[in-house]
Amino acid sequence: MKKISKPPYTIILEDFSNEIIYDGSQISSHYVADRYGVIGDSILIFRGGMKLSPKEMVDIKDIIRESHLSDILISSDDSLHFIIEEFDIQPPNMEIEYYRLRILAQTIIDILKEREIETERKSTDIFIGGKKLNVGIATVGISSSKIHFGLNVLSTGVPEHVQAIGLADLGITKEETQSLAINIAENYVYEISRIKEDVAKTRTI
Numbered sequence: 001m002k003k004i005s006k007p008p009y010t011i012i013l014e015d016f017s018n019e020i021i022y023d024g025s026q027i028s029s030h031y032v033a034d035r036y037g038v039i040g041d042s043i044l045i046f047r048g049g050m051k052l053s054p055k056e057m058v059d060i061k062d063i064i065r066e067s068h069l070s071d072i073l074i075s076s077d078d079s080l081h082f083i084i085e086e087f088d089i090q091p092p093n094m095e096i097e098y099y100r101l102r103i104l105a106q107t108i109i110d111i112l113k114e115r116e117i118e119t120e121r122k123s124t125d126i127f128i129g130g131k132k133l134n135v136g137i138a139t140v141g142i143s144s145s146k147i148h149f150g151l152n153v154l155s156t157g158v159p160e161h162v163q164a165i166g167l168a169d170l171g172i173t174k175e176e177t178q179s180l181a182i183n184i185a186e187n188y189v190y191e192i193s194r195i196k197e198d199v200a201k202t203r204t205i
Contacts, residue, residue, distance in 0.1 A: 003038070004182070006189045010038045014046035016178060022050045026083050027148045029141035043185045044083040045176070049157060050135070050150055074135055076150070077157030078165065080181055083189075084147040088196075092140035098124075100192065101138040101140045101147050107187045108134075108151070111180070117170055124149075131155070131165035137191070153177065 004011040012032060014020060025031070032116045052074040081197075082104070089096055101124050109119050109126060120127045124136040136149045152158070152166035172180060 003036075004186075006186060007192075009041045009043055009185075009189045010041060011182070011189075012036050012038060012044045012184045013178070014044070018046075020046045020050040020081075021048050022052070022079065022081050022148070022150060024052050027137070027139065027146050029085075029144055029146070031083065032085055033205075036166075040085050041088060042084070043188070044081075044085075045181045045185060046081050046083075047153065048079065050074055050079050050081075055110060065093075070180070072124040075157055075159055076151040076152055076154070076164070080151040080153055081178060082147070082149040082151075082181075082185065084149075086087065087143060089145060089194045090143070090146040092143065093148070094138065094140045094145070097140060097145040100145075101136055101149070103191050104147065104149055104184075104188050105136060107191060108149075108184055111183060112170075112189065115170075127162070128165050130172070131163045133165055133167075189198040 002013050004013065021028075032038045032044050033204070036042075036044070040117055061128060061176055081092060084100075084104070086097070086100070105124050112119055112126075117128065119133070124138075126133040132152075134149060134151050136147070138145065138147050140146070151163050153165040154168055155166040158164040167177060167180070168174075
């Protein structure tokens with residue numbers, strides 16, 4: 001595990017050989033503070049599968065729409081996970097966090113475009129050739145806002161009703177995955193920081 005300082009964020013990169021299953025607990029408030037001792041805005045990156053039942057999900061629409069299809073609605077054998085926690089908006093604002101989730105999705109789309117990978121975005125989901133590349137959600141706690149964004153590394157282990165595609169299917173090697181993850185996180189920090197600069201430089205009317 002290593003920490004990368006990108007003020008005001010700390011990026012925590014877990015060792016990818018240490019597989020961590022995303023089970024919904026990582027989106028709880030102060031997860032990074034409790035586990036890694038990092039206080040403040042953070043982006044945790046780790047690799048591992050996903051397995052969430054409806055009771056562990058926060059997306060009410062998906063629960064209502066898909067709970068009859070499977071006992072496990074979100075799953076994968078291998079994914080690249082981003083857990084973002086932000087304290088800068090008080091009180092936490094879910095609408096703003098969903099704007100930021102879209103910024104993250106578009107950041108990933110732009111990086112994939114540099115690799116000449118064509119994508120389609122529907123809300124916060126990225127599709128390639130009609131197949132889904134990710135899951136994403138935003139939510140808020142009492143003092144912070146949180147994002148989970150999971151990119152499929154492999155397209156296996158997903159629910160039967162989901163047509164998925166993974167980074168491996170796109171020719172992105174295991175060795176490239178770590179640098180890709182850091183690039184995504186740093187570009188997200190850049191976009192949020194530029195917004196804050198725009199706010200600071202602009203006169204009110």
